[in-house]
Amino acid sequence: xxxxxxxxxxxxxxxxxxxxxQQDVLVKAGKIVEIGERLQSSADLxxxxxxxxxxxxxxxxxxxxxxxxxxxxxDLASGSRAxxxxxxxxxxxxxxxxxxxxxRDTMAAKKALAAEKCVxxxxxFIGATRENLEELNRVENVAGIxxxxxSSTGDLLVSDPRDLETIFxxxxxxxxxxxxxxxxxxxxxxxFADSTDFADHMRVRPPExxxxxTSLAVTLAKRYSRRLHILHLTTADExxxxxxxxxxxxxxVEVCPQHFLLHAPEVYERLGSLAQMNPPLRDKAHGDxxxxxxxxxxxxxxxxxxxxxxxxxxxxPFGSAPSGMPGVETSLPLMLNRVNDGYCSLNDVVxxxxxxxxxxxxxxxxxxxxxxYDADLVLIDxxxxxxxxxxxxxxxxxWSPYNGWRLKGxxxxxxxxxxxVYREGQIIEGLRGSEIRIDDMRNARPSLLNSA
Numbered sequence: 001x002x003x004x005x006x007x008x009x010x011x012x013x014x015x016x017x018x019x020x021x022q023q024d025v026l027v028k029a030g031k032i033v034e035i036g037e038r039l040q041s042s043a044d045l046x047x048x049x050x051x052x053x054x055x056x057x058x059x060x061x062x063x064x065x066x067x068x069x070x071x072x073x074x075d076l077a078s079g080s081r082a083x084x085x086x087x088x089x090x091x092x093x094x095x096x097x098x099x100x101x102x103x104r105d106t107m108a109a110k111k112a113l114a115a116e117k118c119v120x121x122x123x124x125f126i127g128a129t130r131e132n133l134e135e136l137n138r139v140e141n142v143a144g145i146x147x148x149x150x151s152s153t154g155d156l157l158v159s160d161p162r163d164l165e166t167i168f169x170x171x172x173x174x175x176x177x178x179x180x181x182x183x184x185x186x187x188x189x190x191x192f193a194d195s196t197d198f199a200d201h202m203r204v205r206p207p208e209x210x211x212x213x214t215s216l217a218v219t220l221a222k223r224y225s226r227r228l229h230i231l232h233l234t235t236a237d238e239x240x241x242x243x244x245x246x247x248x249x250x251x252x253v254e255v256c257p258q259h260f261l262l263h264a265p266e267v268y269e270r271l272g273s274l275a276q277m278n279p280p281l282r283d284k285a286h287g288d289x290x291x292x293x294x295x296x297x298x299x300x301x302x303x304x305x306x307x308x309x310x311x312x313x314x315x316x317p318f319g320s321a322p323s324g325m326p327g328v329e330t331s332l333p334l335m336l337n338r339v340n341d342g343y344c345s346l347n348d349v350v351x352x353x354x355x356x357x358x359x360x361x362x363x364x365x366x367x368x369x370x371x372x373y374d375a376d377l378v379l380i381d382x383x384x385x386x387x388x389x390x391x392x393x394x395x396x397x398x399w400s401p402y403n404g405w406r407l408k409g410x411x412x413x414x415x416x417x418x419x420x421v422y423r424e425g426q427i428i429e430g431l432r433g434s435e436i437r438i439d440d441m442r443n444a445r446p447s448l449l450n451s452a
Contacts, residue, residue, distance in 0.1 A: 029418065051383075060083065102132050221250065
C-alpha cells in the first residue's frame with residue numbers, strides 16, 4: 001500500500017552526534033517534513049515506535065548484485081530485497097558483470113534494469129580498463145570509477161603503473177581501488193599451487209600485496225590531487241601506513257565487518273571455501289588493527305563487499321572455488337550486536353554506515369534525519385534477538401558466513417522514499433527505489449575530508 005504520509009511516533013532518533021528520545025517524525029511525499037515531541041499532525045499511517053530507535057537508512061557503498069550476467073547467484077531484485085531486510089536503503093554496485101560495465105551504454109542498460117527491479121535506492125561504479133578513459137570521464141551520475149589493481153573479471157585488471165597514472169592524471173571523479181599487487185599474488189600462486197588448505201588463500205594474497213598497491217594508489221592520488229577511496233582494507237600494515245599518509249590527500253577508506261569479525265585460522269578450518277574472499281580474511285591481529293583504525297578515524301566507513309556464490313559453486317577444492325561471500329543483509333545487525341556488546345555506540349554505527357558514506361560519495365539528500373531530506377529510514381529494535389540461519393535469508397544464495405550466530409539488535413521497518421519496503425520480516429511488494437543522485441563537487445572534494 002502506498003502512503004502519502006506516515007507519522008512515526010515516540011522513536012528515539014539517532015544521528016552520528018546525538019540521541020533524542022521520544023521524537024515524532026512526519027513523512028510526506030517521500031520527504032521528512034517535521035521532527036519533534038508530540039507533533040500535532042495527522043497522517044495516512046501512524047506507527048507507534050516507542051521503544052524503537054530510528055536511524056537514517058544505511059548506504060552500502062560496495063556490493064556485487066551480479067546482474068547482468070550471473071543472475072543465478074543474485075540479481076538486482078533479490079539483492080535489493082536482502083538490502084531492505086538488513087536496513088540498507090541504498091547501495092553502490094560494482095562493474096565486474098558479464099558484460100563488464102565500462103561504457104556509457106552498458107551503464108545506461110544497468111540503470112534501466114535497476115529502475116525496474118530494485119526495492120531500495122541504487123547507483124553504480126563504472127569499471128576502468130586500459131582503454132576507456134573517455135568513458136570514465138564522460139559517463140553521468142555514477143558513484144565513481146572502480147579500478148581492480150589485483151586480478152579480476154574480464155578486462156577490468158589495471159595493474160601497470162603507467163596505465164594507473166594515466167587514469168589518475170586525467171579527470172576529477174572519485175577513484176575506488178581494489179588494492180592488491182597482482183605481480184606479488186601471481187608469484188605466491190606458484191608457491192601454493194599444490195595446496196589443498198583454504199587458509200593458504202591469505203598467503204597467496206599476503207599483507208605485502210595489499211600494502212604495495214595501497215601505497216601506489218596513495219602516491220598517485222597525492223601526485224594528482226585525485227579523490228581516492230580505498231576499498232575493503234584488510235591489514236594492520238595498511239592502517240599504520242594510512243595513519244601517516246591519509247591526511248596528505250583527498251583519501252578515504254572503508255572496511256568490511258568480516259575483516260574484523262572473522263579470523264584465521266579458525267574461520268578457514270570451520271568454513272573452508274565459504275571463508276574465501278578477496279582481499280582475504282586474516283588473523284586476529286589484523287582484525288584488531290582494523291577495528292582500532294575504524295574507531296580512531298583512519299577508516300571512514302563500513303561496506304560489505306557482498307559477493308554471493310551458490311553453495312554448489314563454493315563446494316570445490318582450494319584453487320577452484322570462487323572468492324566472495326554474501327553480507328548486505330547482516331551488516332547492520334552485526335554492528336547493532338556490537339553496540340549491545342559494548343564495543344561502540346549506536347551513534348558510531350550511524351556515522352560509519354549512514355552519514356560518512358553519504359558525505360564521502362556526495363549522495364544527495366541522504367544519510368540524515370532532517371526536514372527536507374529523503375525519508376530513507378530504519379526503525380530498529382535494539383533488544384530483538386535472532387539467529388542468522390542459512391535458508392531463511394533474502395539473498396538468492398541463501399547462506400551466510402555467520403550462520404548460527406545469535407545477534408541482538410535488528411531492523412523491524414525499512415522505509416525507502418517515505419514508503420515501507422520491509423516490515424517485521426516481510427518485503428512489501430510493488431515498491432521501487434530510485435537512482436541516487438551524486439553531487440560531483442562533493443564527490444570530488446567531500447566535506448568530511450575537508451573538515452578533517
